[in-house]
Amino acid sequence: MYFGVDYYPEHWPEERWTLDARMMREAGMNIVRLAEFAWVKMEPELGVYDFSWLDRAIEVLASEGIQIILGTPTAAAPKWLMDLHPDMYPVDVYGLKKGFGTRRHYCPNHAVYIEHSKRIARKMAEHYADNPHVVAWQVDNEFGGPCYCQSDLREFRKWLNRKYDTIEALNREWGTIFWSQTYRHFDEIDLPAYSSSDGFSQNAGAGDLSTPHNHNPGMLLDYHRFFTDATVAYQKAQIDEIRAYTALPITHNLMGHASDLDYFKLGKDLDFICWDNYPNNMWGKASPSSASMAHDLMRGIKEQNFWMMEQQSGPCGWQHMGDTPEPGQLRLWTYQALAHGAEAMVYFRWRACTVGIEQYWHGILDHDGIGRRRYREIKQLGAELAGLNDVFVDSQNVSPIAVIKSYDNYWSHRQQPHNRKFSYGMLLNAYYDAIADQHINLDVTSVETDFAKYKMVMMPAFNLMTAEISAKCEAYVAGGGALLITFRSGTKTWNNQMSTLTVPGHFREMAGVELEEFDSINFGRTVKVKAEFGEGTAAIWADVLNSNGAEVLATYDSHYYAGQPAVTVNRYGEGHVYYVGCDLDAVALGELMKLVAQREGLVPLLREPVSGVEIIAKTKDGQPFWVLLNYTNEGKRFEIPGDHVSLLDGSSVGGLITLAPYGVMVIRQQ
Ligand code: GLA
Numbered sequence: 001m002y003f004g005v006d007y008y009p010e011h012w013p014e015e016r017w018t019l020d021a022r023m024m025r026e027a028g029m030n031i032v033r034l035a036e037f038a039w040v041k042m043e044p045e046l047g048v049y050d051f052s053w054l055d056r057a058i059e060v061l062a063s064e065g066i067q068i069i070l071g072t073p074t075a076a077a078p079k080w081l082m083d084l085h086p087d088m089y090p091v092d093v094y095g096l097k098k099g100f101g102t103r104r105h106y107c108p109n110h111a112v113y114i115e116h117s118k119r120i121a122r123k124m125a126e127h128y129a130d131n132p133h134v135v136a137w138q139v140d141n142e143f144g145g146p147c148y149c150q151s152d153l154r155e156f157r158k159w160l161n162r163k164y165d166t167i168e169a170l171n172r173e174w175g176t177i178f179w180s181q182t183y184r185h186f187d188e189i190d191l192p193a194y195s196s197s198d199g200f201s202q203n204a205g206a207g208d209l210s211t212p213h214n215h216n217p218g219m220l221l222d223y224h225r226f227f228t229d230a231t232v233a234y235q236k237a238q239i240d241e242i243r244a245y246t247a248l249p250i251t252h253n254l255m256g257h258a259s260d261l262d263y264f265k266l267g268k269d270l271d272f273i274c275w276d277n278y279p280n281n282m283w284g285k286a287s288p289s290s291a292s293m294a295h296d297l298m299r300g301i302k303e304q305n306f307w308m309m310e311q312q313s314g315p316c317g318w319q320h321m322g323d324t325p326e327p328g329q330l331r332l333w334t335y336q337a338l339a340h341g342a343e344a345m346v347y348f349r350w351r352a353c354t355v356g357i358e359q360y361w362h363g364i365l366d367h368d369g370i371g372r373r374r375y376r377e378i379k380q381l382g383a384e385l386a387g388l389n390d391v392f393v394d395s396q397n398v399s400p401i402a403v404i405k406s407y408d409n410y411w412s413h414r415q416q417p418h419n420r421k422f423s424y425g426m427l428l429n430a431y432y433d434a435i436a437d438q439h440i441n442l443d444v445t446s447v448e449t450d451f452a453k454y455k456m457v458m459m460p461a462f463n464l465m466t467a468e469i470s471a472k473c474e475a476y477v478a479g480g481g482a483l484l485i486t487f488r489s490g491t492k493t494w495n496n497q498m499s500t501l502t503v504p505g506h507f508r509e510m511a512g513v514e515l516e517e518f519d520s521i522n523f524g525r526t527v528k529v530k531a532e533f534g535e536g537t538a539a540i541w542a543d544v545l546n547s548n549g550a551e552v553l554a555t556y557d558s559h560y561y562a563g564q565p566a567v568t569v570n571r572y573g574e575g576h577v578y579y580v581g582c583d584l585d586a587v588a589l590g591e592l593m594k595l596v597a598q599r600e601g602l603v604p605l606l607r608e609p610v611s612g613v614e615i616i617a618k619t620k621d622g623q624p625f626w627v628l629l630n631y632t633n634e635g636k637r638f639e640i641p642g643d644h645v646s647l648l649d650g651s652s653v654g655g656l657i658t659l660a661p662y663g664v665m666v667i668r669q670q
Contacts, residue, residue: 001389002135002344003382004031004066005364006310009057010041011353016369017060020350023371025064027364028382032061033309033346035124036071036141037103040078043120051127062133069309069346070134072124072238074117075141076103081116088113090147094194102357104144108234109151121238125245137250138309139238142276145260146227148193159226161186173495174218181216192216192223213415217496224411228262236269253309254301256294257425259414262407264446267301274298276310276348279333280325282317288336288631292614293432293444295340297405299397300445305341310348314362314374321360328662330374331381332629335664339616339627343393345385347378384648391647391666395620399443400455400602403432406447409464412496418488419520421540422583427460427486430586434593439605439615451476456600458484460580463492465499470506477510478573482600485511486580487518487543503543504579511579512550512570518543519559528557529566529582533595536588542566543581550579553595567592569599576600610638613659628665635660643670 005024009017024032035042035054043049058068082088082100088110090098098105106113121139128134146152164170167183176182183189197214213220239250249271254263256275267273275298279286286294298306311333315324325333334345349363359367364375371379405428413424428444435442435458443454447469451457457476462469462485477483490505492498499505503515519542521527526537531554544561550570556562568579578596597604605615605626612632618625625647630636636659643654644667653667 001385001393002031002067002307002346003385004029004033004346005313005350006346006348007032007034007061007350008037008353009034010038010053011355012351014053014056017057019369021061021064021066023365023375024061024066024350027375027379028386030065031067031069031135031344031346032350033069033071033138034058035073036138037073037076039073039076039081039120042073042124043078045080046084049123049127051124058131058133066133067135068131068133069136069138070124070128071138072117072121072140072242074106074120074139074238077106077113077116082106085110085112087150089149091149091152093146093148095148104142107147107149107151108143109147109155109230110149111151114234114237117234118237118241122241122244125242129245134246134248136248137242137246138274139235139242139250139252142253142255143231143235143261143266144258146223148191152227152230153191155230156191156223156226157186157189159229160189160222163222173497174216174222175497176216178216192219215415217412217415220415221408221411221496224260225262225408227260228265228407231261232265232269235266239269251307251309254298256298257290259407259410259425263297263301264407264448270302272304272306273301274307274309274344274346277308277333277337278310278312278316278322278348280312280315280322282320282322285323288612288614288629289433289436290429291333292336292340292436293429293442295337295342296397296399296432296442297444299341300405300443300449303443303445303449305343305394307344307346308337308342309346311337311345313347313349313364313378314352314366316361318357318360321362325374326633326662327373327377328660330377332631332662332664334381334385335627335666336614336629338392339614339618339629341397343395388647388666391620391625395618395625397441397443398617398619398624399441401435401440402443402445402449402451402454402457403428404447404449404457404459404462405444406462406464408494409462412464412492413461413488419522419540424461427583430583430589431458431460431484431593433586434589435597436614437590437611438594438597438609440597440602441605441617447472451481452479454481455602456482456484456596459489460484460486461488463488463490464494464496465490465492465506466494467506473507474510474572477575477577480574482576482578482596483510484578484580484596487541487582489579507577507579510570510572511568511577512548512572513545513565513568513579513581514548516544516546516564519561527559527582528562529554529584529588530557531555531567531592533591534588536584536591538566538582538584540583545579545581550577553578554592556582606638606640608638610636612636613638623668625666625668628659628663628667630659630661630663633661635663644668645670
């Protein structure tokens with residue numbers, strides 16, 4: 001298994017490299033990522049290349065048995081390059097140029113920047129093609145969301161022309177008759193940037209809006225699609241350059257839940273997925289389940305195991321810092337990643353830097369280069385993981401349920417969230433938690449997945465629909481699958497128009513319900529819900545349903561629609577469709593999903609839920625094993641079924657067990 005760090009030899013005197021490499025080896029490290037921001041050092045002037053320092057760094061690391069991932073440096077173009085064409089800088093939605101001083105200061109649609117990117121990727125690939133120590137490549141660093149410059153405008157028009165072929169088709173799909181927006185030619189189309197109605201927002205107070213939000217919904221959605229395609233093409237241009245010289249695997253480091261780009265599309269050209277995880281950062285702390293869900297999504301991008309390319313290893317932040325990882329947390333986060341499908345672990349970063357905007361972003365070593373508590377913990381972990389080499393690499397997760405994430409739906413909801421408190425991302429999280437808390441494992445994947453693998457597929461608030469997706473859902477349910485949908489499912493067309501079908505649109509027949517009306521819940525009001533599984537409240541949305549034969553699982557218990565169905569289940573063919581017409585508080589949603597799990601024969605891994613503890617079921621070569629994780633700083637005592645052996649220390653594990661604070665167990669049934 002690869003175990004290592006992100007290392008920046010260019011930040012330190014060469015005399016130090018030997019000690020760094022030795023300390024890495026002593027901590028059990030065997031891989032290092034290099035060079036992804038070192039463009040100016042590799043090409044100090046246009047066409048003048050210097051890889052000698054990098055060659056020496058690689059030799060020093062290799063002499064300690066450490067292998068290399070090389071990153072192309074295109075996320076940090078040198079000033080000399082930007083000065084050649086200042087229009088390569090990105091432009092924000094307000095038309096302001098984002099200048100030099102940090103990184104990601106380019107537009108991926110700029111033809112000249114693309115050429116320079118290809119050139120540096122090619123030069124690196126050519127130089128390192130035969131270097132035996134390089135084992136993988138990373139393209140760029142953390143691609144991000146839209147730019148609004150003139151290159152984008154040119155390319156957007158071409159993209160639209162390709163997509164719609166005729167301007168009439170575009171006018172129809174965007175509904176440009178509204179407010180006289182009709183276009184005569186593709187060249188009349190501008191960018192969906194700051195419009196005259198922006199600044200006047202009907203959405204003040206909502207946290208999950210993209211900008212601009214006052215625009216033609218079809219155009220806004222297409223702009224996100226276009227920008228994803230542009231980024232995919234930009235990435236591919238570099239992949240092709242590297243591929244001309246080497247067959248080594250190529251990746252790009254993703255950002256978990258970040259959703260400005262469609263990661264399913266970005267992932268298609270990559271050999272493997274990797275991602276960057278900072279659970280305690282300057283903005284707050286990710287809940288353990290949010291990090292678990294992000295890992296599951298990363299596994300779902302290609303439906304294969306992934307690498308951690310940057311795993312937090314110290315307190316971090318730019319202007320201010322998040323909490324320092326407590327003793328045991330680095331190990332816990334490492335096993336959490338491995339449990340969810342990581343099979344290589346690279347920590348960010350080796351040593352905190354003394355300069356630059358990230359001088360507070362701590363790594364394993366502090367600024368003085370001395371290995372203290374965090375280094376000792378990583379070293380211990382390195383030794384422990386060496387013994388588990390065969391366990392995690394090529395292991396598989398076993399999940400009976402899939403949560404479907406759709407970036408198109410994400411963008412549509414983010415632009416117009418229906419209710420100011422609604423967030424598609426948070427709704428997916430809520431369903432994920434309601435299942436995961438019962439110790440039932442999940443996959444998070446795209447609507448393109450093979451539904452037949454799952455006992456249940458959840459598509460919360462999947463509002464943009466097509467006849468093809470509808471047919472896929474129907475076939476799955478008719479064949480015995482369980483499908484869960486919610487309020488706002490099936491309300492729109494794929495290009496973001498409101499559907500004229502009676503809600504829930506394409507899902508209506510399957511779900512056996514139709515909407516009489518709905519209640520968007522605002523200003524602190526709540527709606528009561530009652531059911532055999534308990535009572536609860538809705539605080540965002542309540543669909544008032546008419547059942548066309550669906551069984552009613554919950555009804556409303558307040559407001560003028562008291563007594564009408566809130567949650568239903570319908571038999572369709574051999575399977576079931578659950579319709580959850582409202583948001584529910586976490587307790588009620590947990591109870592509902594317990595009932596759903598029971599009805600669908602989804603068996604939890606533990607008899608009783610243990611809060612703060614996660615259990616992940618995996619297999620390796622057909623042999624099942626479990627990873628147990630305690631996310632709390634107190635010991636947890638609970639019973640596990642069966643007799644197991646610990647893969648960490650060979651001890652017998654069974655019956656009533658104690659999982660230490662931030663403790664981890666990896667066990668196999670005997
Ligand atoms: C990202 C980047 C890294 C580093 C860290 C910390 O994940 O990929 O280069 O900047 O954030 O900010």
